[in-house]
Amino acid sequence: MNCSDITNSSTGTVDESTRRATLAIYVLTFIFGSTGNLLVLLVVAKKHSRSINDVFIMHLAFSDLSFIILCLPVFIYMQVSSFQGSLVYCKIIWPMMTISFCAGIFTVTLMAVHRCKSILRPFENSLKKRQLVVCFLVTWLLSFLVALPMIIVAKVGPSGSCCEDWPTVDHKRVYTAVLAGLQYFVPLIIISTAYVRIGGELFLSKRRRSFTSPAKTLEEARKQENKRIAKILATIVVSFAVCMFPTHAAWMLIDFGGKSEKKIALVIFKFSDLLAVFHSCLNPLIYGTVIRQFRDEYIRYLTFILCCCKSTSLKASCDNGRYGTQLIKNERVTDARQTCTNCKTELLELERIQPSPTNVLIQYMEQRE
Numbered sequence: 001m002n003c004s005d006i007t008n009s010s011t012g013t014v015d016e017s018t019r020r021a022t023l024a025i026y027v028l029t030f031i032f033g034s035t036g037n038l039l040v041l042l043v044v045a046k047k048h049s050r051s052i053n054d055v056f057i058m059h060l061a062f063s064d065l066s067f068i069i070l071c072l073p074v075f076i077y078m079q080v081s082s083f084q085g086s087l088v089y090c091k092i093i094w095p096m097m098t099i100s101f102c103a104g105i106f107t108v109t110l111m112a113v114h115r116c117k118s119i120l121r122p123f124e125n126s127l128k129k130r131q132l133v134v135c136f137l138v139t140w141l142l143s144f145l146v147a148l149p150m151i152i153v154a155k156v157g158p159s160g161s162c163c164e165d166w167p168t169v170d171h172k173r174v175y176t177a178v179l180a181g182l183q184y185f186v187p188l189i190i191i192s193t194a195y196v197r198i199g200g201e202l203f204l205s206k207r208r209r210s211f212t213s214p215a216k217t218l219e220e221a222r223k224q225e226n227k228r229i230a231k232i233l234a235t236i237v238v239s240f241a242v243c244m245f246p247t248h249a250a251w252m253l254i255d256f257g258g259k260s261e262k263k264i265a266l267v268i269f270k271f272s273d274l275l276a277v278f279h280s281c282l283n284p285l286i287y288g289t290v291i292r293q294f295r296d297e298y299i300r301y302l303t304f305i306l307c308c309c310k311s312t313s314l315k316a317s318c319d320n321g322r323y324g325t326q327l328i329k330n331e332r333v334t335d336a337r338q339t340c341t342n343c344k345t346e347l348l349e350l351e352r353i354q355p356s357p358t359n360v361l362i363q364y365m366e367q368r369e
Helices: 016-045 052-070 072-080 087-120 129-153 169-211 217-256 259-290 292-353 355-368
Strands: 154-156 162-166
Touching: 016 052, 016 072, 016 259, 016 292, 052 072, 052 087, 052 129, 052 259, 087 129, 087 154, 087 162, 087 169, 087 217, 087 259, 129 154, 129 162, 129 169, 162 169, 169 217, 217 259, 259 292
Parallel strands: none
Antiparallel strands: 154 162
């Protein structure tokens, strides 16, 4: 039995500047990722009629949100405290990162395959909601099964951080290769194949229309919709490939390389986990950049929130102003009464010295009151 020396880089020993930079990235990712993905869910949920693509986007936002809510708060706490890990963290929170990433890339793969089928065979029946629910359940089940070996072998190491206790080095190498294949290379191959077929079909359909009659309005609208969704998928896939490649490359170097490769992997680990974490807040930005409807809805909701905050602050200021004005008035009345009392006291003191004129004045003032 051997426990791997390489642990999650978020639990490693780092200098103060690196820790602060990591903490800043985690906090910003949590704020923008949770806000962005919640806005995505809200925008899609408010639609009167949701397409299959909208349902896929909702599921992708949910997978990102599950990682942000379940994992990032713990990662942030680890940066501001001496906590490095526990059995619950190693068995649940640590593998959750793999589960959410698998669910996300499996969802993108399903989107690409569905879009390819819709373009190549436009007259076939589309997926129904019940079939989509089954697909999503299977996606999460497969994601859990992919992370299950990690859950089994995960334990708290001698240093207090999480490690993987594999029976042999070969077991660890096999799992690393399988994880890289299922979570990265196989989905990218499937998506690339689907895109090649989509691009070929769009090119051939354009040539066929150039030799025949002009395109009808419905067909042209369908073509524009396919291009728009293909652009969204391409941007999502590119962001995933760029953000996740360093992590898989580092683990492959650790498990299959020598000493020099392990040194390179340790350097990659300094930023690979940050890229993987940052990826969870990119998809809402992609929707807002590519899809005008999402961008308009983002602006509308954010403007509404800012206006509510501004009006609440203004109301509080007005209330404080009224309260302050009332205090000033009360203080002025109190000061006036105190001044009057002091005057009467001074007059009484003067009466002892010169009783006749002052006494008359005091009696007159008491009658007036």
